[in-house]
């Protein structure tokens with residue numbers, strides 16, 4: 001024993017402290033507003049706060065009643081905000097939650113535990129032993145990888161049920177993260193449907209790993225039996241649910257047909273060249289309108305990000321005359337630096353392949369029309385209200401909201417961190433015939449916009465905020481409150497950080513005795529068949545003190 005013990009390499013004090021710090025960090029409660037925090041709140045809600053607090057106090061929150069690889073029969077209680085099912089461990093086990101993908105409330109399932117965590121375990125779904133016929137209809141499923149691929153969670157559900165579930169995510173987010181009494185919220189309206197429920201995704205990024213070291217060594221020393229075609233270990237696609245490993249995907253039914261037509265060709269090129277890859281690669285496939293030759297090279301080289309060519313294309317104003325001819329022809333862009341073009345209603349948007357653009361073109365007219373109507377209809381409530389004449393598009397990307405709404409305002413300003421996106425936003429204004437005397441874009445942190453639009457009359461100004469998932473920040477909110485624009489529309493792909501930020505905005509005093517009231521809140525379905533929801537909150541300046549927290 002003694003000897004065996006002495007063979008263990010001795011850890012230095014520094015190493016031990018580092019390990020302890022790592023363990024402590026791993027065991028700390030999730031970062032507020034993070035994905036883990038959202039999942040944790042759902043677990044707490046299911047187990048009950050009292051039980052959770054007691055278990056944390058007794059430090060028993062890691063005492064899982066399950067062994068790894070254990071198979072269990074479970075009755076699903078509810079769905080988490082990310083679309084995974086939550087079940088309570090059957091008695092006599094201690095109250096404990098199991099998260100399993102692809103199962104629905106009211107179903108009995110068999111699942112296999114693969115990880116134990118704080119007060120919950122993660123499990124793979126093995127079988128649905130008693131389906132819930134009110135929710136599940138497997139005839140609705142259009143993808144052969146559904147149930148394995150991490151991309152979609154809801155293909156077995158009716159579309160109406162998907163929309164209801166998304167509304168419920170917004171309700172929960174505001175209950176958990178709003179920071180003010182949820183009774184002051186307006187009723188959350190039904191989620192607006194996407195016109196397309198399949199074939200809508202204009203961007204996909206399948207990925208693959210380079211040959212594993214051992215297999216490459218065998219290939220190099222000639223001991224590998226070389227067969228034609230795709231090696232068994234090579235998977236080009238999206239992650240398998242619950243893992244970071246890709247599964248092989250030849251077709252993605254939620255992506256557009258243009259993307260699906262191009263995918264096999266890209267896959268074949270990778271299979272042929274696979275031994276030249278030393279690192280894993282994420283591919284880019286974007287559905288674009290064909291850009292006339294004169295205005296730049298839209299297609300770019302096929303798939304290797306490192307061999308990307310040239311800078312974004314130059315497009316000139318007269319090009320708009322030839323746009324009508326180009327609209328019908330779609331091409332698939334695979335070059336991160338190439339220019340992508342999309343039509344939204346009667347406007348054209350160009351942007352670089354690598355940059356952000358909303359991934360569901362079919363819903364962009366309803367979304368921007370909704371923002372327009374929400375802004376102007378709420379203005380009718382008071383006959384003495386000033387006309388809204390100025391628009392700020394904060395976090396503007398390549399100018400979607402600024403350009404789509406420009407015709408309703410006298411002056412428009414957009415701000416965005418990426419100088420590249422700003423270059424395109426400026427070009428898009430030109431492309432759509434909006435003069436620089438009316439619309440201007442600047443690159444920089446969103447909070448800086450308030451200095452540059454200090455001449456905008458606050459009581460006639462609308463601010464649209466569309467930040468990344470982490471939401472906006474204190475600096476931006478402080479400036480916003482100081483200026484006090486009449487209407488604020490907060491569009492977000494993360495309703496949890498939106499709820500936090502909206503709560504922060506609403507509890508501030510604006511001017512002498514005003515505050516922001518939330519006049520409408522609803523989801524937009526930009527991502528059918530998945531659990532994601534876009535949320536739109538409309539805030540309007542009202543007289544009187546803010547509600548107490």
Ligand SMILES: C[S@@+](CC[C@H](N)C(=O)[O-])C[C@H]1O[C@@H](n2cnc3c(N)ncnc32)[C@H](O)[C@@H]1O
Pocket residue numbers: 356357358394395396397398399400401415416417418421444445446447466467468469493
């Ligand atoms: C969700 S996208 C919205 C883009 C645009 N509104 C649209 O719909 O196409 C968020 C954008 O915010 C930008 N961004 C991130 N942090 C920022 C910051 N601190 N200030 C300004 N823009 C920022 C990102 O580059 C990204 O383009």
